[in-house]
Amino acid sequence: MPSRSYYVIAYDIPSDRRRVKLARLLERYGERVQYSLFEMWLTAEEWARLHKRIERLIKAEEDQVRVYRLCAVCRERIVHLGEGETLPPPGPVVVV
Numbered sequence: 847m848p849s850r851s852y853y854v855i856a857y858d859i860p861s862d863r864r865r866v867k868l869a870r871l872l873e874r875y876g877e878r879v880q881y882s883l884f885e886m887w888l889t890a891e892e893w894a895r896l897h898k899r900i901e902r903l904i905k906a907e908e909d910q911v912r913v914y915r916l917c918a919v920c921r922e923r924i925v926h927l928g929e930g931e932t933l934p935p936p937g938p939v940v941v942v
Contacts, residue, residue, distance in 0.1 A: 848889040848890070848891070849889070850887040850888060850889055850935070850936060851887070851888060851889075851890075851893070851915050851916075852885070852886075852887055852915070852916045852918075852921050852935075853876070853885070853886050853887075853888055853893065853913060853914065853915050853916070854883065854884070854885050854913075854914040854916065855872060855876070855883070855884045855885075855886070855911065855912070855913050855914075856882055856883045856884075856911070856912045856914075857882050857909070857910060857911045857912070858882065858909070858910045859882075859904065859908075859909040859910070859911075860908060860909070861905070861908070861909070864903060864904060864905065864909065865882075867903055868900065868903055868904065868911070869882075871896070871899055871900070871903065872884040872886070872896075875888065875892065875896055876888075879930055885932065887935060887936050893915075897913075
């Protein structure tokens with residue numbers, strides 16, 4: 847089973863159309879934890895595919911997307927104020 851890394855992706859996109867498309871794309875890979883902030887567990891292959899799709903979707907001269915890959919130690923140091931929890935690691939996948 848390929849290893850997964852923890853990613854946090856945030857964006858600021860002025861175009862409603864591109865913003866909605868990006869949010870829908872990210873929802874397929876992870877969980878929305880705030881309006882423009884997603885957390886996800888990705889394999890290297892999934893990240894490479896998502897990265898390419900994001901680059902094709904955004905306008906680099908207008909949009910801003912930030913991707914933070916967190917190590918296990920850094921992830922454990924996430925501090926939550928208010929409601930919400932850190933996305934737990936994925937459990938084993940059973941294919942039937």
